[in-house]
Amino acid sequence: MKLAIASGKGGTGKTTFAVNIAYVSAMRGERTRYIDCDVEEPNGHIFLQPHITDSVPVAIPIPEVDEALCTSCGECKRICQYSAITMILDKVIVFPELCHGCGGCALVCPTNAISEVPREMGVIEKGIIHLAGSDGASSAQSASGDAIDDSNPVQEQTETMPVVDLQAGTEKVFFDFVQGKMNIKESLAVPIIRKAKEYVLDEGVSIVDAPPGTSCPVIESVRGADFLILVTEPTPFGFNDLKLAVETLEQLDIPMGIVINRYGMGNEEVEKFCSERGLPILGRFPFERRIAEVYSRGEILSRELPDYREMIESLLDDVIAMLSRQPSGGKRGVGD
Amino acid sequence: MKEFVVISGKGGTGKTSIAASFVALSGHVVMADCDVDAADLHILLSPKIKHKETFIGGGLATIDPDLCTGCGDCEKLCRFDAISPMKVAVDGKGAIDSGVGTGGSAGGGEGIARKEEKLIYFVDKFACDGCGVCAYFCPANAIAFEEQENGEWYISETRFGPMVHAKLHAGAENSGKLVTIVKNEARKVADVEDIGMVIVDGSPGIGCPVISSVTGADLVLVVTEPTKSGVHDLERVLELTRFFNVKTMVTVNRFDINEEITERIEEKARENGAVLAGRIHYDPAVVEAQIEKKTVVEYSDGTASQDIKGIWDFVKYQMEEEE
CATH class of the missing domain: 3.40.50.300 (P-loop containing nucleotide triphosphate hydrolases)
Structure with missing residues (x-):
């Protein structure tokens, strides 16, 4: 099952929902992978505390011009749709940060003066998530050092976890983690999202955490999912952006459901819209200060709050039930 | 200011x-x-x-199914996985039998005898990055590349x-x-x-x-x-x-x-x-x-x-x- 959350x-x-659904799915013993496609500001790691085992750079090919071969014909500049190539006094100038890596310039160059070299724009990090008991809530993070609860004893345990054994199958890996992370100053999220999506599982449950908004990075994240969950809040801003998101994402023809978070604040517009459009509401999660506080500390809500976990469990059951009723939507066995 | x-x-x-x-x-x-x-x-x-x-x-690339010869060059050139093949039914003159989709929904165009199938390519507009490379190199000139509103x-x-x-x-x-x-x-x-x-x-x-x-x-x-x-x-x-x-x-x-x-x-x-x-x-x-x-x-x-x-x-x- 491929589940996207946008x-x-x-x-x-x-x-919050992506992390909690992944957590609950893994706690049920399902092979589960959480994939963070919010590559500009990936935050799932804060809650899931993965032990990062692998880091793969993401690069796109950009042109490099051999001036000895260049005849200044300008074909490369003409084919480039991204204004990444210009000519100044018969010299070809490349703006690497504008290049999308389509390869058109190298193909069109009549003298083969253009070769392609990789340019790194981000990284894919892979890791294993250790499901400590409920007392191991906020194990400090190993690499990025932004742990707030520095004194937590679980830190050591996480860091010395026998990763190799886990991978070798002594203990079956059933919950893991992939995140795309865009380098600062880069502007193109899509190549990194595309790479992160390659890690979607064929079997088991993949939870894709999409970026906010309604433009190309969201589409790329959601494409190919079996089911889409849209999270909103019952405020005028939440309602307006939900309408935009539905308008955009319904074009992808993926069954979707709505989660209303911070239910009780705001007004009824979101509810009305959902019933008018026949969009199923998968859950209404109340606005409560205790939830905001657990969240603010970077903890997993369904580990800390049993009633919250029950709501996530029933949300996941509803999604699975809806998918099994889909005539042709569920391409693969749901929840195998 | x-x-x-x-x-x-x-x-x-x-x-x-x-x-x-x-x-x-x-x-x-x-x-x-x-x-x-x-x-x-x-x-x-x-x-x-x-x-x-x-x-x-x-820009956005669109392939004219009637002109597409199914050579597949565009799919190979596309770096954004935006182009895929599909089979369509054609009538005797080689024109696309409208209303017949991809494989799986066979038998769509009842009434018109389905003589043969043809392989064509199509662009996923959500995946298309707008580079225009496919349109530039299409040997059959079957791909339109137009600026989008x-x-x-x-x-x-x-x-x-x-x-x-x-x-x-x-x-x-x-x-x-x-x-x-x-x-x-x-x-x-x-x-x-x-x-x-x-x-x-x-x-x-x-x-x-x-x-x-x-x-x-x-x-x-x-x-x-x-x-x-x-x-x-x-x-x-x-x-x-x-x-x-x-x-x-x-x-x-x-x-x-x-x-x-x-x-x-x-x-x-x-x-x-x-x-x-x-x-x-x-x-x-x-x-x-x-x-x-x-x-x-x-x-x-x-x-x-x-x-x-x-x-x-x-x-x-x-x-x-x-x-």
Whole structure:
């Protein structure tokens, strides 16, 4: 099952639901992978505390011009749709940060003066998630050092976890983690998202955490999912962005459901819209200060709050039930 | 003329509510909504559109199924996995038998005898990056490559003055380009109407629309929240503004949700050379104001409203210091 979580408006709780659904799925013993496609600001790792085992750079090929071979014909500049190539006084100038790596310039060059060299724009990080008991809630993070609860004893345990044994199958890996992370100053998220999506599992449950908004990075993240969950909040901003997200994402022809987070604040517009459009509401999660506090500390809500976990469990059951009713939507056995 | 940009890194921190309040407090500015793919500012400012233009974004390739010979060159050339093959039924003359889709739904065109099948290629418009390479190299000239209408932008009037805003079509590309247009048009309006400041409501994240929002700004305010995610996202966004060498201020919204993290954020901000602009209380009036389609400073005189007024005074002071 490939489940994508998106939101339109930022800060509605998209990552919270992605993390909690992944957590609950893994706790049920399902082979589960959480994939963070919010590559500009990936946050799932804060909650899931993965032990990062592998880091793969993401690069796109950009042109390099051999001036000895270049005849200044200008064909490369003409084919480039991204204004990444210009000519100044018969000299070809490349703007690497504008290049999308389509390869058109190298193909069109009549003198083979253009070769392609990789340019790194981000990284894919892979890791294993250790499901400590409920007392191991906030194990400190190994690499990025932004742990707030520095004194937590679970830190050591996480860092010395026998990763090799885990991978060799002594203990079956059933919950793991992939995140795309865009380098600062880069502007193109899509190549990194595309790479992260290659890690979607064929079997088992993949949870794709999409970026906010409604433009190309969201589409790329959601494409190919079996089911889409849109997280919103019942405020005018939440409602407006939900409409935009639905308008965009319904074109992808993926069955979708809505989660209303911070239910109780705001007004009824979101509810009305969902019933008018026949969009199933998968859950209404109340606005409560205790939830905001657990979240603010970077903890997994369904590990800390049993009633929250029950709501996530029933949300996941509803999605699985809806998928099994889909006539042709479920391409693969749901929840195998 | 000064350009003041409000961004957030993490979404949902209250950026738009705060930017709209600044507009209400300022009296005389041009507002630019650069969060073009999920614009919300219009909800609070109720703009009346005076001028509208279409936004021409990137190109899109489309393959003419009648001309396609099924050679597959385009699929090989496409670096964006946007082109795939499909089988279609053709009539005796080789023309596509309309109404017959891909394999699996065989027997669609009853009545017309299905003589044979033909392999053709098609473009997934959501995956197409608009590079045009397939169209350029198609040996059968079967691929059209045309500029797309990707949205609209507007110059409007609000109760606080002019506003430039935009709407990207569903799923369209090139939001960075549209942000640049909105900003440039806002500057033009400011020039023509002799207004001294443009306030920009940016988008979340650190990618292309944010870079376009920050480019050329005189002062940036980052609105964050006291959560671990907020800390993480702030670091990334401050690295970006430092790279662009823009004077940056930081405010923690809803700081009373977690004061310990608020302190950490403020420490991080100082370490990164940002100026602390003050804290904003959690206040239900922010959402109530949204429902009333008002800015929070118009709607209430409560804690959030008071805090935002204080920050606005400080922003003005910082802008003057920039002179």
